[in-house]
Amino acid sequence: MKYKNYKVALILMLTIFLYAMTSFQAPKFVHWASASGSSWDGQFPDASGCAVASVTTERIIYPASSKVEMRHSILCNTLWTRTTNTDSQNRSFYANATFKFNVSPSYYTIPSGGKIAKNQSVFSQQRYSSQPFKSCGLVNLINPIPGPVNSPCTTNY
């Protein structure tokens, strides 16, 4: 009888312990403590869900007729490049978004394929690891724009 009571108390205690351990902000711990962020490397931010919310811009440059941004997903802690046609004369251009990082293959480069209209943009794959990062891109009439684009670029991040 004494042993049975002890067993009941022990089971109750373990249940509470396990419940408590799985309740404390588990997703945050798992996300930041593990290296799973690297699995985002090379994926596109829209397809991976990283571009859905809490996306900020770390860097912007304004080359001719364009805007080149280094975008940052706080959700996934990944970064990528977005190049937008902002031509004041409403012309369509070919575009390229290049994202550079510190290990081989050392860049992702995405040409737009066809011309993109004003207010349209092209974005690169994202990267979690291998800082420093740099965003490069441009719009022009050359097709295809040879990649990777080496200039103009943002300052390093």
Added chain:
Amino acid sequence: MNHKKSPSILVALASFTIIAAAIAATVIYFQPRTVSASSARSEQSDPISASAKITTPTSLSALQTQYPVVQNVKGVKMEVIGTSNEGAYFTVDVCYDLPDNKVDFMLGGQYPDYITLSTANETIPVYEIAKIGDFYKDSNGNYIKRCDHLRFPISPDSKLENVTLTISRVATTPAEILDCAKGQKKLDEAKQGIKVKCSDGSDHIGGFQIIEKPKEMDDITADAIAADAFIDIVEGPWVFKLK
């Protein structure tokens, strides 16, 4: 009988207390790890030169005493905390409140001429905006403030006299894949007569195109109105006399 049971219950209670204390200690130990992603990044790298990098309120205070230029427009406090010459660039460091604690607000927007530097002989649109350090957060973890390093290209002929920085707006940035229905609804409610078509992300293309606008409306006006339908904006201007 009851007296015989009590030792085992006491042992169980003691064990439970020890485990509860261990859980509490674990939680307290890991508390600092709930920092933001960008905070984690700023610890890993040096995104900007040491002279301009601001990672703590202490260094911010030090700069503020040298450069306390503050403007408050529509409840958004903005302060210039420093300026410098970096070769071919004149730079200005600016800190500002994030409206509604939204992390995606930033200075300017789609076009560089939302942020200009006027000198004695020219008006120069911004070339680069680079976030300095990490976002500032309040005790509840809300994003409250951001600092940016602005770079304006200057030529050897530029006269850096009567320098005025004008920031026309702070705004969110458009999403990679736009919520077209939401944007079109805003346009329809404004009765501007503009219809847009959005890219769906195929071939990694985002953004929108105007497919209909009033004949009398020029392209630049239509573009500006349509682009604003996809973002949140606080119009300024914030104007700073720097020299």
